[in-house]
Each structure stands twice: as structure tokens, then as C-alpha cells.
Amino acid sequence: MRRSCLFLPGNQPSMLQNGMVLACDVLIFDLEDAVSENEKDAARELVSQALLTLDFGMREIVVRVNDMETPHARLDIIRVTEAGADAVMVPKTVGATTVLKAASILDEAEEKAGLSHGSVSLILLIETAMGIEKALEAASASSRVSALALGGEDLAADLGCRRTKASHELYYARAKLVMAGRACGLDVIDTPFTDARDAEGCYKDACYARSLGFNGKLVISPHHLEPVHRAFRPDESEVAYALEVVEAMRRGKEEGRGAVSLRGKMIDLPVLTQAKRTIELAEASGMLGTKRRAPAKGDGEE
């Protein structure tokens, strides 16, 4: 589940502690943009100690490491792999070259840490025009890749256009990224909404992202967790239908029928996959009474 992927600045101890209780699906400890050049070593050590010591519960732990073109990248990946990160977010990904670099460092890091090959996955942050055009190449470059994420701020700069709230400037990039990611069976995570004080704007932005096929959103402010979860919360009717689909398929299988229909429509594999995805979202949203964790604002009720 990657509805909400919250960035935490890597060199601020109090913010790292907040990660233990904030209701996000994914925590992204940032060693890149949030950390000044002369504090890269300190942030790497601080995040690693935090990962080794603090209990972040069910949340997926991701570390955004530094650009593969910098000397920090290798040290970052080795240290945070050893400290127990679930995934590494690779910034400024441009095609297979970036992915293969990151993957080969991860090979080394996993061996050093005594982890089995492939334990740590890659999330590719794509934030340049060339990166967007090579999204499919990057997505299919390594079996480690588990998700694509869009970085709209840098992309707008690269495109030479203004980043706006309406975000028409990102239309092509979003569509392209969803297509490339889904073509490879990956999660696709939308760019963050940048106005921390505009929760309703964030909700609308996240609804739009979901309508395009994204299954999550990067989040730069805890105030956006609630609107993002609300946006990814399925309707009661969607959930009811999804449960019916799964039940019909189960019965069909039991009765050994090849083709299953529900409400006069054939159910095929894509429909079942979609239904399962809806049920997962419903569970995460606290709609099915399965308590994955304490309900957070935006989950359940409403």
C-alpha cells in the first residue's frame, strides 16, 4: 500500500521521531534535497541510527539517497541498506543507466549487509524531460524496480514552464508515467502537492492523480496525509462490488466453472485484479473492520 509517501528531512532528529506516529503508508527519509551539501554525512548517519533504533511500525521505509552522479550515492545506499531500509528512492532517474548504477551498488550493499539478493527494492523518481521519455526503459531495467514516482517541481523547471496549481503542465508526464509503470506492473506515485496550507487543493490534486491511474502520492507535509487518504478511499458501492466480484470468482472456482459472470457481465482477470486492489484500499481506509493500525484522520468513518 503506497497511498501516502511522506518525505521527512534526513537531518532533523525531531522530524524523524515524528515518523513513528504519522499515519502514512510509506516514510521517505530524505538525504538529498532536504540536506545541505556539508551535512550529507551527518544526515546519513542520523537516518541510519534512527532506522536501527526507532520503531516505525508497519510503514514501508524508503530512503531517498543522493543523485547517482555524486560520490554520496554509494555511501548512502550501503549505509541505509545495512540499517534496514525497505527501498531506496533514486532521484533524477534517466533511463536504464541510472537504474543499473543504483542496482549494482545495491548488489554490493546487500552482500555487505548479509541480505539476500533483491531484498531492497528501488523506487525511481523521475523528474526531467529525458527521464519521462525514458520512463519505460528505466521501469524495465531491473527487477528491483517496484515503483515510479513523479517529481513535478524539477520537471517543470526542466520544461521551462511555470509549475501551477492546476498542473496542466504535468498532464503528459503523468499520463506517460502511469502508462510506463503499469506496463511493467509497478506502482505509480504522483508528484507532491506543494502548498502545505491548502488541504482541499491537495485532496483535489490527489483525486485527479487517482483518476489517471496513480495509486499513491508523494507528500511533503503531514497536513496532506488526511486529504490524500480521503482521495484514495473507495466508495462504499465500489467496495461492495469488489467484494461481490471476489466472492463470485471464489464460487466459480469452487464449482469448477471456467467463465464467471456477475450482474450479467463476464468477470475476467483484470476485473478481479481491480477488485482486489479496491479491497486493499478499503482495508487501508479502515472500511472493512480489519485493523491494520490505528485509524488516522481521513481513514474510516466519514
Add this chain to the structure above:
Amino acid sequence: MKPKHRTGKVMPTLEDAIRASSLKNGMTISFHHHLRAGDYVLNDVVRACAALGFSDLTVNASAIMACHTPLLEAIREGVVTGIECNFMHAAVGHAVSQGILEQPVLFRTHGGRPAALENGTSHINVAFIAASAADAEGNCNGKEGSSAFGSIGYAMSDAEHADYVVVVTDNLMPYPLTDVSIPENLVDAVVVCDSIGDPDRIMSGTTRITRDPIGLLIADYTARAIEASGLIENGFSFQTGAGGTSLAAAAYIGERMRKRGVTGSFASGGITGLLVDLLNEGLFTSLADVQCFDREAVVSIRQNPRHVEISASRYASPEAKSAVVDRLDAVILGATEVGTDFSVNVHTDSNGMIMGGSGGHSDTAAGASLAVIAAPLVRARLPLIVDRPQTLSTPGDTIDLLVTQFGMACNPRRPDLHDRLVDAGLPVFSIEELKEKAELLTGRPRLLKNEGRVVARVNDRDGDELDVIRTVSS
């Protein structure tokens, strides 16, 4: 301007009023703290007493604020040798903890203070009442004028019970003042001064909803817990402080009332603009205001008849025939430390230094059907939950629920509440489990015990001694 009146209550200076009051060494003078960090009156009166050569006076104030550090000078000079209050800011508190006063400070509660005046265990010789508007006979209020501070609730009992009552104002209005909070029949003297306080600091700061995500998380859990308790129904009444987290909780409770279509009866205590908004929206039918925390509250109490000024006695006195706190459904309170028996410290910091006081904490905890402590589980490596708080401010059997960002703990004497919280899917733990969670992060703090002499006594609202505070050994 020196208007002439038959009764001659208007005196040119504080010194004249003090002389007229026949104040003597060893007597008690009283003050109220509605002007908060902007108050000039307490300092001006103490300075006047010093100039007149008084000594051995006891200052009985509803609260000692940060601006009252000149008191320390008066203490060193022997002008003031005793303090009684319901709250003491660290600026004075630290000096007290280091032993500046020989005689222990007496801490009461906002309800216990008027109760002690009512049953005669406490006596005020001369009360000084700062008013932002007064006429020449002493009819006064805190609602009008450039130094307006709103409700004058804490001073009402002083006016009723003191031997001699001096109204101090910077805004003499024509007789008769129409909006009267304290009437002339209780007032002996009126002193007109240049300014009773610094308007910028009278309504100083804490009354904004927090943006801190942890504070908001605690507020969200708190609102959910109160909803799960089943209390948010028509007629719902509640109180919360002016801290950022409390305000956020109030806003979230407002959201839940709106969604359920509930109309509450009243919100009480220190009143903020946020509660005024809830009143104006129709979510509550009235506000019971003993103190205004911001300008919005001051404007509202002046204009809106549903925004009712109440005395400290009506607010919380256990001696009163009835009090507002006893009609409270829910109250949200803070804490510096919480014991595993749910007892609360709001008087001293982790080193045992005085930095606060009960105010209405233990009054509302005792009165409300649901008393919630909302506080972060860890502050700067210090765990909130301890075996035994440094100072016992509010007894644990009056607290029903503790809410932190890591989850909540229900007092075992409320199994009904526990079950409701669990049913609502809220993260409920035992208080020992929460304590363990915190210590996993912080480590176990070394136990401190201050063994010096007693510098303060903490009375409960009924006037019985709850605890003592000792000098801090370093």
C-alpha cells in the same frame, strides 16, 4: 482630571488609596490576572506599598505572571513575605524554588480560591481590581476601553469578600457605567492611572491552533475519544485550554458536532476566538467565561449576550451552591507529568522547579464527566508518564483518560469508557504500556528527589493539602 463626587471615592494616586484602606504590615492584598502578561497593576501597587514603607505583606493573586518579576525585588526588601496564587509563571517560580521566600507559597485552584474566601479560611484585607472601564463610584468592567481584557471573573470574589476594595482604571467613564461586572456597592476607592497594562501583552499569544503534526495527531485522537465516549449529543458541554493542541481538539470536536448535527449547551473556562466562532455558528448556545484569552473573545463578551461573564465562584467553587464545572461533560487538560495512577503534575518541571499551577485543572477534572489529559508522550527526551509525579496537582481518580500521539490509556476505574474506545478502533493501551513505549525511546530517567525545605504548599480545591514543593537541589 479629578472629578468631584459626594462619596469621594476617586483618589489621585495608589498611595492615597492604600493610606485610606488602613492597610497594615502583615496584611494581605489581592489581585486578579486577566491582564495576563501585560499587567501593570500588581507591580504598581507593590511599588507603592514599598514607597509607603510597608513590610511583611502577603500577595494573594489569582495568578503570578511573567511580568511580575518586580515582586522578587519586593520580596528581597521584605515588603512582600507571602504569596498565595493558583498559578505561578517560571519567571517568579524558579526564584521561589530556589528559596527566595521563607514562608511557603500557598497554591490553590481557581475554584479553591473563592471557596477559601467564602468559608473564611482565607482573608483579603485590600483588593486591587484592575478595570478597563470604571465610573467614579467604582462600577466597573474589563470589556470597554483601550486596555479591555474581557471577563473580570476572578476578581468578583475579591470584591465581595475583601475588607477594602480599590478599583484601578485607566478609563474613567461618566456615572453610571451601564455594563457593570463589579458594582459600586462593593467598592471603596477608585484610582485613575495612566495605564493598567500593555494592550499588546494583555492578549498575548497562545491562542492559535497548532500546526505541529504531533499536536494535531493528539488533538485528533482526543476528539475521536470524546466522540467515542458517547458524550457528543445535544446539550454537550465542554472546556479546553488555550494551548495549540487543546484548540485543535476543540476545532475537531466542532467538526464532529457539525457532522452529527449536535447543538451543545455551553463551553466554559478561559475563552478563545475559536470557541466564539463555535458559539456564533450555533454549535453552542452559550459561553461561560471566567477569563478571555484573545481579542475575539473580548469583543464577543462585550457584544454577545450569550457570551456570559461568570465569577470564579460560579465557575468552580466547591463552596458554591452549584458551579459550572459540575455541569461539564468533557474537559481537555494538559500535564507536565502523569503518574501511573493518572495523577497529574502541572506545578513543577521535571527538575521540580515551579513553573505553573493548577488554575482550573483540578476543578474541571473533578467536575467533568470525562476528564482527558492530552499531551505528548515524550518532550525533549523526558517521558510524560512517571511512577509518581514530582508534584501532585490533580488526583488520579479524577482523570479518566490520557491521550498521547502514541495512543491512549484509560483509567482502570472506567472500564465502560475503555470498551467504547476499543469498539471505536482507537489505539488503547494500559498506562504502563504507554510508559514502556516512551522509555524504549528515552531510556529510564534517573529518579530525582528534592529533599530541601518546603517552598510551596499545594492545596486541593477543598483546601486540604495535596502535596508540598521543596527547594531544588542541583
Add this chain to the structure above:
Amino acid sequence: MKILKKAQAGTLESGDVLVTVKPSDTLMIEIESPVARQFGDAMERSARDVLESMGIYEGAVHLADQGALDCTLRARLHTAIHRALQDYDADVAGSL
């Protein structure tokens, strides 16, 4: 090993600790903290632990603590020492 050069890590923000390490003939640890009475001993133990694990037996360590958790203290001290050693190596290399 000994500390041969002054270096710092951390900040004075709440929840952080500013660690300063300096050359000294003996091992000295100085702690300033609002929670020194509760956690001073624990902080000193952690500091000695990190120093030992990094093989440092001589040097002066000053901790200006703002209520940092143990993991933060360890990370900051580690970084400060690393900086002290690395800078020294770089300087030596640079002077050759």
C-alpha cells in the same frame, strides 16, 4: 587513536545535540543538558561506548544537548569523530 583536530556535528535545535570534539591528552567528556540530572549518566555511557567502538582513547568531547534521544547522540558523535579524523587525513594528504 586520538582526536587531532576540532570538529563538530549536530545543532542546538530541540531534540538534537551539538557535539564538539577537540584534541586532548586524556579522554574528557563534558555534558550540558536540560535533562542532565535524569540522563547525564546514560549520555556519558553512550558517548564512551561510541568512542570505544571507533577506537578513540584521547580527546575532549563536549555535548551541548537539547534533549536528543540516544540514537541521535550516537549519530552526532559518530559524525563529529569521523569529521575530525577525515579532515585530519585530508589535511595531511594536502600538505604532502
